[in-house]
Amino acid sequence: MSRCSATLSTMTPYSVFLSALYVFSFWFRGLQGHPMETLFVLEGDDLSMVIHGPTPVDQFLWRATIQLKKYTILTYQPGTEPKKYYGKRAEFSKTTFSLQIKNLRLNESGLYEAVVISATQDIVAEYHVTVQERVSPVVLNVSSVSLSPESCKVTVTCSTQSSSLNSTFTCTPRTCSEDGEDPAEVVTSDGSLQIYLSNGLNAVCNHSNKVSWSKATMEIKPLCFEDDDIPYINPQQGNLLIIIPFFLVILILVGILGAIYKQRKKNKREINSPGSDDLSPNGDQSPTVYSMLGPSSIPLEPIPRQTASPEGIYAQVDKHGRA
Known part of the structure; x- marks a missing residue:
């Protein structure tokens, strides 16, 4: 299991009370049917808020509740100039009744409301705004x-x-x-x-x-692993990886030498067998001069027949002795 350790900044009882109050306020106003939105704004950014429903015709104001204190941001009576109580950072539109607060500060988190002042104060817009600073690097x-x-x-x-x-x-x-x-x-x-x-x-x-x-x-x-293709190998596995290929090489060499020996023995047996001189390597009879030359294409002249045998040398000697 992962182990977590963190240095948590403690929350004061006052901040806990404010958070609970905000939650209760949202729940109560939600039961009343008032529109409500939650906004998170980065410190230094602008906050923009609009009203819901038709444009008011009676006196109108934007207000904020910050740390249990209520502040009037501006008031407006249609046909007159708005009265600003929040300084130049607040910009108001007389057409849409929207409000923009520039360069929002960290201590300006709170509840912002748009209210129509009449016989009964009607809330036409409500925002719970939380201003947060940028998180620190990690x-x-x-x-x-x-x-x-x-x-x-x-x-x-x-x-x-x-x-x-x-x-x-x-x-x-x-x-x-x-x-x-x-x-x-x-x-x-x-x-x-x-x-x-x-x-x-x-x-x-x-x-x-x-x-x-x-x-x-x-x-x-x-x-853990420098090369994905090379896993962890213990010494016993390393010895097996060396011995097994070594025996495989020996078996292959033995097989090759055995095949060569058998082939030489077979050739020697064929050379020493009878009639091997007259046979070709394929077992056929060795070719002769006549078979290689083939039949003669020159016509042979008939030998003339002699009527009498010529006298041999022994006949001539015999005649000479008689004489």
């Missing part, structure tokens, strides 16, 4: 990294000017996940501080309120 750091054969745990710390938050993530070679079902979060007086995981890869620290936010992102997976 700093995201790694607190610890714990490696194991199966996974890796990374603890990060997100800090602001007034609070801090810790969260732990578990990473594998494929992805990272949060420890716990929900993101780590703490709510402070100036906003919400949250750490969560994005895309199974990035730790995100977000500091925000209704009008601003500050964010820091850190890629945590490389803190």
Whole structure:
């Protein structure tokens, strides 16, 4: 589970009472059917408010209730110039009866109302305005990294000017996940501080309120695994990865040498077999000169027949001896 730690600024009983009073006021006016809106404004921005319903024909005013004190911002009687009590920062439209307050200050949070002054004061617009300052920047750091054969745990710390938050993530070679079902979060007086995981890869620290936010992102997976394709390998797995390929290479070499030996033995047997000189490698009879030359294309002349045998040398010697 994620462990959270935060330095929360304490709220005074007076501020708690004001908050409860505002909530009760909204609930009561909601029962009466008055229009009501909630606005959050960044400190230094302008506040714009309009009335609901038709344009008033009687005397009209904008007022504010701030810290239980009521202030009249301006009054207006149709056909005359409006009387401003809020300084030059208040701008009023005689056409739409809208009001704009420029450069709103942090201490100007409160209840703003548009009222038609007649026999009964009718509220034609009501705004609960909360002015907030911009949230402070966040700093995201790694607190610890714990490696194991199966996974890796990374603890990060997100800090602001007034609070801090810790969260732990578990990473594998494929992805990272949060420890716990929900993101780590703490709510402070100036906003919400949250750490969560994005895309199974990035730790995100977000500091925000209704009008601003500050964010820091850190890629945590490389803190555990430098290469996504190379997971954690213990020594025994490393020995197996070396031995198995070695035996595979030996088996392949033995198979190749055995095939060469068998082929040579077969060739030697064929050479020593009878009639192997007259046979071609394919088992056919070796070609002769006559088979290679083929039948002669030159016509043969018939040999003349002799009527008498020529005298041989022995016959001539025999005749000579007789003589």
